[in-house]
Amino acid sequence: MFSLHVQNNGPCLSFLYLDTKHFNSQQITKEGRTKIRISMTCSSSVHCDFLMQEELILEESSRNKPTLHMLIAEEAEGDDTKSIEMSVRVQRAKEDITVTWENLWVTVSSGKTKKPILQGLTGYASPGRILAIMGPSGCGKSTLLDSLAGRLSSQMKHSGKILINGQKQTLAYGTSGYVTQEDAMLSTLTAGETLYYSAELQFPDSMSTAEKKEQADITLREMGLQGAINTRVGGWGSKGLSGGQKRRLSICIEILTRPRLLFLDEPTSGLDSAASYYVMSRIATLNLRDGIRRTIVTSIHQPSSEVFELFHDLCLLSSGETVYFGPASGANQFFSSNGFPCPTLHNPSDHYLRIINKDFEQDAEEGFGKGVSTEKAIETLVKSYRLSQVRKQVKSEVKKIVESDSCETRKNRTHAAFPTQCLVLTRRSSLQFFRDISNYWLRLIVFIVIAISIGSMFYNIGTDDGSIQGRGSLLIFFVSVLTFMTLVGGFSPLLEEMKVFGRERLNGHYGVTAFLIGQTFSAVPYM
Ligand SMILES: Nc1ncnc2c1ncn2[C@@H]1O[C@H](COP(=O)(O)OP(=O)(O)OP(=O)(O)O)[C@@H](O)[C@H]1O
Numbered sequence: 008m009f010s011l012h013v014q015n016n017g018p019c020l021s022f023l024y025l026d027t028k029h030f031n032s033q034q035i036t037k038e039g040r041t042k043i044r045i046s047m048t049c050s051s052s053v054h055c056d057f058l059m060q061e062e063l064i065l066e067e068s069s070r071n072k073p074t075l076h077m078l079i080a081e082e083a084e085g086d087d088t089k090s091i092e093m094s095v096r097v098q099r100a101k102e103d104i105t106v107t108w109e110n111l112w113v114t115v116s117s118g119k120t121k122k123p124i125l126q127g128l129t130g131y132a133s134p135g136r137i138l139a140i141m142g143p144s145g146c147g148k149s150t151l152l153d154s155l156a157g158r159l160s161s162q163m164k165h166s167g168k169i170l171i172n173g174q175k176q177t178l179a180y181g182t183s184g185y186v187t188q189e190d191a192m193l194s195t196l197t198a199g200e201t202l203y204y205s206a207e208l209q210f211p212d213s214m215s216t217a218e219k220k221e222q223a224d225i226t227l228r229e230m231g232l233q234g235a236i237n238t239r240v241g242g243w244g245s246k247g248l249s250g251g252q253k254r255r256l257s258i259c260i261e262i263l264t265r266p267r268l269l270f271l272d273e274p275t276s277g278l279d280s281a282a283s284y285y286v287m288s289r290i291a292t293l294n295l296r297d298g299i300r301r302t303i304v305t306s307i308h309q310p311s312s313e314v315f316e317l318f319h320d321l322c323l324l325s326s327g328e329t330v331y332f333g334p335a336s337g338a339n340q341f342f343s344s345n346g347f348p349c350p351t352l353h354n355p356s357d358h359y360l361r362i363i364n365k366d367f368e369q370d371a372e373e374g375f376g377k378g379v380s381t382e383k384a385i386e387t388l389v390k391s392y393r394l395s396q397v398r399k400q401v402k403s404e405v406k407k408i409v410e411s412d413s414c415e416t417r418k419n420r421t422h423a424a425f426p427t428q429c430l431v432l433t434r435r436s437s438l439q440f441f442r443d444i445s446n447y448w449l450r451l452i453v454f455i456v457i458a459i460s461i462g463s464m465f466y467n468i469g470t471d472d473g474s475i476q477g478r479g480s481l482l483i484f485f486v487s488v489l490t491f492m493t494l495v496g497g498f499s500p501l502l503e504e505m506k507v508f509g510r511e512r513l514n515g516h517y518g519v520t521a522f523l524i525g526q527t528f529s530a531v532p533y534m
Pocket residue numbers: 115117124142143144145146147148149150151162
């Protein structure tokens with residue numbers, strides 16, 4: 008019970024401010040409720056009356072100050088102590104994250120026409136569960152992930168509600184991670200260096216270097232990369248990590264700060280089935296290992312049956328429409344009830360994707376559709392889903408989440424301070440410049456060759472009047488060569504850095520200014 012004593016000695020209208028810092032966690036029940044008692048002593052001639060909201064809602068995270076209005080009436084007699092008890096609901100800032108989307112439409116404008124990419128999707132992703140988004144190529148999986156992560160391209164417009172914990176809110180830095188389809192990393196750094204630099208950028212300055220390194224090592228071990236810690240990432244023309252290891256390293260970068268919400272765009276693309284299972288099972292067991300009820304949303308092309316079993320919920324799309332959304336275990340029943348049972352000993356995900364893939368209609372009619380065209384099969388499934396009990400349950404679940412789960416997420420995560428970002432980016436870029444053979448060693452050789460050529464061409468140029476023209480030519484030649492070499496030499500590493508910058512900026516690791524400062528300082532010695 009929380010008690011507040013207010014003394015008032017005259018007729019007036021008072022406002023009592025209550026801040027959530029008055030409450031400690033023991034006072035707040037599991038449902039986020041507490042009771043408060045307010046007592047007020049009035050002078051002999053006044054009478055206290057309270058006018059207040061029936062239920063106060065305090066938000067633990069935002070430290071807002073709701074007001075209690077207390078009206079002091081003049082006509083009453085005698086000393087009076089009024090006491091009132093009231094129930095207060097304290098909305099706790101939550102660590103867990105639930106994402107809901109209702110009637111989500113995404114359109115892309117091409118000229119005067121607008122093409123719908125996603126058509127009225129409704130669904131949710133809950134903490135502690137993995138939602139798999141599946142469908143044929145081009146059905147809108149990445150677009151759905153981009154919409155939920157709030158990173159749609161400027162050509163795309165979305166309508167409908169996307170809510171985080173029942174509210175329209177921007178997630179704080181470090182709360183969510185997004186592993187993109189493409190692995191954007193610097194090719195000359197080793198796996199360990201890639202993650203250590205990332206740790207220095209992502210963790211706050213208050214954390215010691217040893218702690219950051221330890222976190223990076225733990226994460227590398229979690230993704231089974233301890234053996235490849237000293238292997239360079241590699242890229243065009245230089246072999247390094249395998250495709251699967253690069254995918255895992257990309258995942259490591261995004262899970263380093265232990266985000267509560269994780270988006271993965273085809274984390275297993277380019278991997279064989281054993282490696283796919285290994286990567287997905289590591290992701291699925293992350294929650295068990297670090298004890299965080301993480302919300303995971305992943306798009307995936309063709310999971311093996313073992314990988315499919317790791318998913319809790321399934322969102323099956325075809326041309327931007329929902330074919331099925333609900334528990335992954337319920338999809339079989341849904342397809343069977345619509346006349347498309349999964350053959351025995353068949354991988355269920357293969358079966359679903361073959362039924363709804365109209366890119367190769369001819370083959371499907373001959374093989375899997377059993378006389379029903381893919382177009383017709385999709386139409387049947389989409390219609391059936393719209394009228395299904397599963398959809399009703401999804402809609403009521405979304406409604407329930409929005410009504411009962413409405414609260415802000417914690418916003419107390421920070422990353423490295425601006426000077427640290429500049430320093431780390433300069434160090435990282437310098438290392439990349441130095442190790443890039445085409446950039447450093449090749450340029451050094453070219454410079455030596457040019458120096459010898461210029462030296463021999465203008466050797467013993469003389470000191471008479473005729474040498475003035477020669478000296479002028481030498482100067483122009485020298486400046487042109489330097490400018491050309493700087494531009495050509497700096498271009499290829501910059502392309503790679505730009506890709507990495509694009510990813511890191513979208514994930515909030517640092518901004519444009521820090522990147523430009525890092526690039527400028529690291530390039531100075533090579534100009
Ligand atoms: N900028 C754009 N302009 C026009 N159409 C676009 C644009 N971006 C995406 N699309 C279209 O939107 C559809 C969905 O694209 P999206 O990348 O979300 O598909 P996907 O299911 O992730 O495909 P994949 O599995 O091959 O990665 C595709 O048909 C694509 O051609």
